[in-house]
């Protein structure tokens with residue numbers, strides 16, 4: 001990116017009310033069959049336009065074609081039975097009914113490649129595409145086949161790499177892996193979490209990112225955050241390892257979070273997507289608040305490596321709030337951009 005402080009979102013944006021129930025996670029589709037396929041594409045176009053009107057520099061599909069950032073990817077794989085559901089504790093935090101791994105996992109055909117190609121046709125702006133990370137995938141499943149979190153993570157890393165290579169060929173500029181699980185399972189992050197992520201990006205020439213967050217603004221997450229104390233130092237465990245990895249960009253939650261800003265120092269040399277928009281609140285940040293967060297981050301990341309972003313996805317917010325937040329992000333970045341260029 002030649003533009004200073006290029007803005008982007010962590011991933012998901014709200015869906016139109018004619019496509020899915022608003023402000024709900026895992027919201028059921030309101031359309032069916034061919035109408036659903038067409039509706040998803042229309043929503044993707046709307047979402048792109050919202051980002052463009054707000055002045056977002058690196059655009060995405062707003063995850064309009066996915067019901068959920070993890071399960072939709074898994075639905076397309078062999079070896080996972082969605083009828084055979086088990087209740088498991090995910091992110092060590094809340095119980096969810098999840099599908100079961102019943103045999104060897106495999107990707108029989110591309111999952112998002114057609115959508116990525118469609119998005120590529122609509123814009124010349126850089127495109128970022130989000131995929132779930134291996135550790136977050138295994139943490140959103142019941143494994144009745146491999147009986148080993150690590151083994152299953154390596155299998156998913158291989159599958160993600162196949163998908164990522166095809167997304168790159170479709171013209172995606174940045175491939176992002178969402179790893180909220182990195183904030184929870186520190187020993188596994190060290191033992192094999194970062195290693196499986198490296199396997200997922202093997203051979204890619206486009207830029208790669210890892211998004212480590214404290215999750216959507218849903219109650220289970222906000223309750224959990226209350227237990228984490230005055231300072232959230234969870235990232236401290238994973239960041240040094242990521243600094244040494246070949247991942248290009250680290251995406252962190254910084255707005256209204258208790259993640260100490262100086263933790264960014266641990267990935268010095270990497271690009272950092274600094275979350276300057278709180279997705280767990282309906283209050284729209286002022287541009288000056290966004291600018292304040294970015295200025296603080298600039299103490300620990302060089303200006304040419306700072307990418308203003310949202311803390312996490314905005315799928316559970318209303319469209320109006322999300323729109324306001326996108327505009328605030330752009331306006332806040334512009335304030336700091338001018339200061340840097342003055």
Ligand code: ZN
Pocket residue numbers: 010178180211212213214215216311312313
């Ligand atoms: Zn997130």
